[in-house]
Amino acid sequence: MTETPVHPALWPAPLADGAVDATVTVPGSKSVTNRGLVLAALAAEPGWLRRPLRSRDTLLMAGALRALGVGIEEGVGPDGSGEAWRVIPAALHGHATVDVGNAGTVMRFLPPVAALADGPVRFDGDPRSYERPLTGVIDALRALGARIDDDGRGSLPMTVHGGGALDGGRVEIDASSSSQFVSALLLSAPRFNQGVEVRHVGATLPSVPHIRMTVDMLRVVGAQVDEPETGGEPNVWRVSPSALLGRDLVVEPDLSNAQPFLAAALITGGRVVIPDWPERTTQPGDQLRQIFTEMGGSCELTERGLVFTGTGRVHGIDVDLSEVGELTPGIAAVAALADSPSTLRGVAHLRLHETDRLAALTKEINGLGGEVTETEDGLHIRPRTLHGGIFHTYDDHRMATAGAIIGLAVEGVRIENVATTAKTLPDFPRMWTGMLAGN
Numbered sequence: 001m002t003e004t005p006v007h008p009a010l011w012p013a014p015l016a017d018g019a020v021d022a023t024v025t026v027p028g029s030k031s032v033t034n035r036g037l038v039l040a041a042l043a044a045e046p047g048w049l050r051r052p053l054r055s056r057d058t059l060l061m062a063g064a065l066r067a068l069g070v071g072i073e074e075g076v077g078p079d080g081s082g083e084a085w086r087v088i089p090a091a092l093h094g095h096a097t098v099d100v101g102n103a104g105t106v107m108r109f110l111p112p113v114a115a116l117a118d119g120p121v122r123f124d125g126d127p128r129s130y131e132r133p134l135t136g137v138i139d140a141l142r143a144l145g146a147r148i149d150d151d152g153r154g155s156l157p158m159t160v161h162g163g164g165a166l167d168g169g170r171v172e173i174d175a176s177s178s179s180q181f182v183s184a185l186l187l188s189a190p191r192f193n194q195g196v197e198v199r200h201v202g203a204t205l206p207s208v209p210h211i212r213m214t215v216d217m218l219r220v221v222g223a224q225v226d227e228p229e230t231g232g233e234p235n236v237w238r239v240s241p242s243a244l245l246g247r248d249l250v251v252e253p254d255l256s257n258a259q260p261f262l263a264a265a266l267i268t269g270g271r272v273v274i275p276d277w278p279e280r281t282t283q284p285g286d287q288l289r290q291i292f293t294e295m296g297g298s299c300e301l302t303e304r305g306l307v308f309t310g311t312g313r314v315h316g317i318d319v320d321l322s323e324v325g326e327l328t329p330g331i332a333a334v335a336a337l338a339d340s341p342s343t344l345r346g347v348a349h350l351r352l353h354e355t356d357r358l359a360a361l362t363k364e365i366n367g368l369g370g371e372v373t374e375t376e377d378g379l380h381i382r383p384r385t386l387h388g389g390i391f392h393t394y395d396d397h398r399m400a401t402a403g404a405i406i407g408l409a410v411e412g413v414r415i416e417n418v419a420t421t422a423k424t425l426p427d428f429p430r431m432w433t434g435m436l437a438g439n
């Protein structure tokens with residue numbers, strides 16, 4: 001978290017005037033869309049990405065790949081249904097510039113791709129991107145044969161001097177500050193001359209389901225991956241060199257972006273249906289079924305999608321969120337409205353996300369009269385009667401949606417810069433008012 005920003009745009013978060021009852025169609029997953037784009041760009045033949053998320057993070061990814069020479073065209077999928085991107089791989093060229101914005105997936109997943117380009121690729125982004133950890137990727141790529149000029153900072157801005165190919169091989173990294181370091185190396189590894197063996201040597205590893213998502217998606221495009229969860233050595237992933245297939249991939253709804261809508265049902269004692277909730281998924285948001293059930297709701301996976309129902313009673317929770325860190329802001333918001341205290345653990349690395357999320361949540365919930373304290377690796381939240389006020393977002397999409405959740409139950413909450421939700425959910429304000437209108 002940097003200094004409290006001054007922003008003219010204050011969005012009055014709507015107060016719920018009863019139990020919500022709505023069906024909310026949630027756009028595609030950011031994490032799946034950006035992995036899908038990278039894998040399709042590295043494939044040996046064209047592929048399709050259907051129902052991709054179109055938000056700041058994914059448009060930055062598409063724009064960067066186009067700058068490297070990849071064709072990404074608008075179209076309908078091969079079966080004629082649904083919006084789609086057709087991805088046409090090409091020889092990756094250098095002398096390009098990549099704007100990462102504040103997208104972790106772009107700033108981590110693309111430097112290995114740039115190492116395969118045939119010239120320099122300059123990476124730059126929002127001021128916050130300079131502060132987010134990147135050394136794991138930079139050091140690993142150097143060890144695998146890449147030349148990177150970062151002026152010794154270990155962070156953005158930097159230039160990757162693509163050599164047209166990369167040796168690859170064995171590398172040790174400390175991914176305790178971001179699972180995306182591991183995902184980044186694995187995603188491009190089929191194109192490294194020797195593939196890769198990544199060994200994580202740090203004390204902790206956050207967001208493991210996101211690494212599982214990387215492995216699953218690599219396998220879908222034909223890559224051979226050895227990994228801990230299917231009998232491999234703990235903390236070691238191996239990807240063999242191979243050509244990748246061009247696939248027709250349908251992107252699942254973003255389950256982490258379903259969170260505020262599920263929270264609305266939980267808090268108001270209402271019901272929200274999320275169509276197309278996958279039966280099996282590596283998305284961490286799937287764990288909301290369990291977490292929000294423990295906090296007082298109930299859910300059922302039906303043909304219509306996930307039906308989530310609340311009673312209006314919300315319980316506190318003691319939970320380790322290390323696997324699902326990106327759900328923390330929404331869970332903290334619900335916990336602030338609960339009937340008992342909560343402890344959220346295992347998420348120290350959130351201090352280096354879009355903003356310092358632990359500091360930001362503490363400051364903003366306490367600014368509304370709450371009692372949140374930071375612990376070494378999370379938050380302790382004692383519910384208090386909250387009052388209205390400005391909820392600052394620090395350019396963090398999940399801070400904005402967390403404020404909206406609180407605003408359902410607390411009159412007079414105004415969200416500063418709700419437009420920051422465009423990072424992953426550009427239509428959030430309209431979707432939110434639509435849900436409250438019962439659409």
Ligand SMILES: O=C(O)C1=C[C@@H](OP(=O)(O)O)[C@@H](O)[C@H](O)C1
Binds near residue numbers: 180183349
């Ligand atoms: O690989 C991914 O798509 C993501 C991994 C996680 O990052 P960290 O491991 O840095 O928490 C998650 O928080 C982020 O929203 C998306």
Ligand SMILES: C=C(OP(=O)(O)O)C(=O)O
Binds near residue numbers: 105354424
């Ligand atoms: C941490 C997040 O994003 P990023 O991909 O930028 O790391 C997030 O979406 O909560």
